[in-house]
Amino acid sequence: MIAVEMQSQVVMRLDKYLVDEGYFESRNRALEAIKSGSVTVDKKRVKPSTRVDHNSHIEIADEKFFVSRAGRKLDNFLAEYTMELNDKKALDIGSSTGGFAQILLERGVSSLTCVDVGSDQLHFSLREDSRVSLYEGQDIRDFEVKEEFEVITCDISFISILQVIDDIDRFTKASSDIIILYKPQFEVGRDIRRDSRGVVQDLDAIDKKRREFEAKARLLDWQLKYQSPSKIRGKEGNQEYLYHFQKSK
Missing domain, CATH: 3.40.50.150 (Vaccinia Virus protein VP39)
Incomplete structure (x- = not known):
């Protein structure tokens, strides 16, 4: 499990943040991970459009990477x-x-x-x-x-x-x-x-x-x-x- 620490105080969509910070190489890959439950915010499954900020506790399951x-x-x-x-x-x-x-x-x-x-x-x-x-x-x-x-x-x-x-x-x-x-x-x-x-x-x-x-x-x-x-x-x-x-x- 990877714990993500947001450094910025800017509020943004979860899927965009994960791509911008390099956790996923594309928006589609971030969407798949969020929808599958591999990404949680404050220990809960959420939607890709969920807004996150520096107070959000984001975790990513350390799972195998697939190119497609x-x-x-x-x-x-x-x-x-x-x-x-x-x-x-x-x-x-x-x-x-x-x-x-x-x-x-x-x-x-x-x-x-x-x-x-x-x-x-x-x-x-x-x-x-x-x-x-x-x-x-x-x-x-x-x-x-x-x-x-x-x-x-x-x-x-x-x-x-x-x-x-x-x-x-x-x-x-x-x-x-x-x-x-x-x-x-x-x-x-x-x-x-x-x-x-x-x-x-x-x-x-x-x-x-x-x-x-x-x-x-x-x-x-x-x-x-x-x-x-x-x-x-x-x-x-x-x-x-x-x-x-x-x-x-």
């Missing part, structure tokens, strides 16, 4: 389901800030190839790791490298996983482990009913699309080893799912 929410999702998944990643050659598709990449590196992969259509997103702490090869501004469907990988992870948004699944398979070999973060909100189509936040309301449509995805995986000789609902939902509140497949041949 995706890292928490994968970390939770691997906590409930054991996989051996040490000394394996890995490919991370849709690396973005590096949530999945962080966990793969922490679990000892020997090398990690990160591919993302965006640029300047990967957290600086991961860029400095000598095991990382970063390909930015690169669509996996156009990506070419003469390598096969023992571990492949995929966390993509705004397009269906079915649009890239054949390209994921291009980089597998027998016994490759494949971890997919499946996001129904990008699978069911724009015409499917959603609430005001963007949460998909048609559960039948979600089930149908998941079955289609699982059927396609079988056609590629991906053996389903384990799947579980993510303990952390998508940003809008959609339930997402983590899958572990193994290439059978």
Whole structure:
């Protein structure tokens, strides 16, 4: 537990103060910590908008740092389901800030190839790791490298996983482990009913699309080893799912 001592007598929002003083690197990270109860004021859970001053007793739980929410999702998944990643050659598709990449590196992969259509997103702490090869501004469907990988992870948004699944398979070999973060909100189509936040309301449509995805995986000789609902939902509140497949041949 970290006890925070405010030096200034200025009254300000809790989330802004924590970022300004360097306890969190962004407002979003401070918001997550406050909402999860990891930050308390005067021994009480509070809202991010709570006003604090030099009389406020602020405490922060000394918990693990994640570069993004995706890292928490994968970390939770691997906590409930054991996989051996040490000394394996890995490919991370849709690396973005590096949530999945962080966990793969922490679990000892020997090398990690990160591919993302965006640029300047990967957290600086991961860029400095000598095991990382970063390909930015690169669509996996156009990506070419003469390598096969023992571990492949995929966390993509705004397009269906079915649009890239054949390209994921291009980089597998027998016994490759494949971890997919499946996001129904990008699978069911724009015409499917959603609430005001963007949460998909048609559960039948979600089930149908998941079955289609699982059927396609079988056609590629991906053996389903384990799947579980993510303990952390998508940003809008959609339930997402983590899958572990193994290439059978």
